[in-house]
Amino acid sequence: MDLVVVLVLSVFCLLLLSLWRQSSGRQRLPPGPTPLPIIGNILQINTKNINKSFAYFSKVYGPVFTLYFGMKPTVVLYGYEAVKEALIDHGEEFSGRDVSPLSEKTNKGLGIAFSNGKIWNVMRRFSLMSLRNLGVGKRSIEGCVQEEAQGLVEELKKTKGSPCDPTFILGCAPCNVICSIIFQKRFDYKDQDFLTLIEKFSENLKIRNSLWMKILDVFPALIDYFPGIHNRVFKNASQARDYILKEAKEHQESLDMNNPRDFIDFFLIQREQDKNNQDLFTLDNLVITVSDLFVAATDTISSTLRYGLLLLMKHPHITAKIQKEINLVIGRHRSPCMQDRSQMPYTEAVLHEIQRYIDLVPSSLPHVVTGDIKFRNYLIPKVIHFLLRSTLLFSYATISYHSYNPHLNTDTHTHTHTP
Structure with a gap:
């Protein structure tokens, strides 16, 4: 009986503490829906379509509003104008990265995606410089992309037109391009090391997007004391680390300071030269x-390819116009190149x-502000997290087609949609 009383009193005190923290914090933050104790606004958000919930809240409370994920307040900037004002007019103050408890344990504040301050500045600047030197964004990488595109086509041909799930194949292609940049090697799609690497990164990304991870973000104490799929993230990260370290040691043995071959070489050379x-x-x-x-390059590109194929399947009249332009400009006996872009406005x-x-x-x-800042008459403290949601209500595809290519008889415009 005494144990029950203690538990009830503990829960009651926790509820009072949650109500006090939320009421004291809400006075200084932008408006938003009233949060419930402990769980915040979670029940008021459509987890299957968060954007729909954000759109509704922005109509009620304006483009800057506050949501509570558990007991953690998060300021949401909704719409192009609010996001532009934050990232352009106050770019330095809004440049901080919010690091989840799980990411803190796996990344330890290192790298680019989940780092802040000096580490983020130095690694971002170095990575951009190294990738440009390796041809990313330039015509010099075109041959690598063309080779991988051809390999992707050959893999798709093996299906012989039968129904298939292209997710794996579409993930291999961009992963191989990034492998050539980082390791200076292209893997066969059946190479075991290659398959293991893709599997580990893909599984971790899937786990990070799961509901259980959202719960851990709200209640981080569960990470250390509860079993769950989050432990799989640590195991996968450890196995990927072992492979990358093995590659790094092989690179160290054959390193030529005057002739860097890939990203790892650039890193090792910088390590020797940058004493500061x-x-x-x-x-x-x-x-x-x-x-x-790896994660930034492979997941975004493979998802774009997958969605692109789905949209082309759903709109065959658009696909037919693209195919007509490809036949006219490129033909069927060579690979497309960057120079073709100027002649293919519709595609x-x-x-x-x-x-x-x-x-x-x-x-x-998720981001955090680097210091207390007054934004649109609201004081946002340094410890507050914020999310960005920019709605683009215009379309790049609304162009006059005949003005570019009078030889094709097609519609002058494509239709726009607002998601």
């Missing part, structure tokens, strides 16, 4: 940075429209 930041250019930071590049426009329509990362990654 030797504490940053460690093997641990190399592993986390490479992992960030270019559809690609932009696909990227707009699918809304790939609708809320970006």
Whole structure:
């Protein structure tokens, strides 16, 4: 009986503490729906369509509003104007990254995606410089992409037109491109090391997007004391780390300081030359940075390819116009190249429209402000998290087609949709 009384009193005190924290904090933050004790606004949010909930809240409370995920307040900036004002006019103050408890344990504040301050600045600048030197964003990487595109086509041909799930194949192609940049090697789609690497990163990404991870973000104490699939993240991260470290050691043995071959070589050379930041250019930071590049490159591109194929299947009249332009400009006996873009305005426009329509990362990654800031007459403290949701109500694909290519008899415009 005494134990029951203690439990009831503990729960009651916890509820009072939650109500006090929420009421004291809400006075200084932007308006928002009234949160419940402990669980916050979770029951008021459509977890299957968070964007729909954000759109509703923005109509009620304006483009800047506060939601509670558990007892953690989060400011949401909804709409192009609010996001632009935050990231452009106050870019430095809004540049902080919110690191979840699980990411803190796996990334340890290193890499690019979940780091802040000096580490983020140095690693971001170094990675951009190294990737540009390796041809990313330039014509010099075109051959690598063309080779992988051809390999992707060959894999699809093996299905012989029968129904299939292309998710795995569409994930292998961008992963192989990033492998050529990081490891200077292209893997066969059946290579065991390659398959293991993809499996570990894909599984971790899937777990991180699960409901259980959202619960752990709200109640981080569960990570250390409860079993669950989050422990699988640690195991997968450890196995991926072992493979990247093995590659790094092989690179060290054959390193030519004057002739870097790939991203790992650039990192190892920078580690030797940059005496002021030797504490940053460690093997641990190399592993986390490479992992960030893998996830950022493979998941976004493979998802875009998958959604793009789905949209083209749903709109065969658009697909027919693209095919007509491809036949006219490229033909069937060579691979497309960057120079073809200027002669293929319709295809270019559809690609932009696909990227707009699918809304790939609708809320970006969670951020924090780097210091207390007054934004639109609201005081946002340094400890407050915020989400970005930019709604693009225009379309890249609304272009005059005949003005570019008078030889084709097609519609002058594509149709726009607002998701």
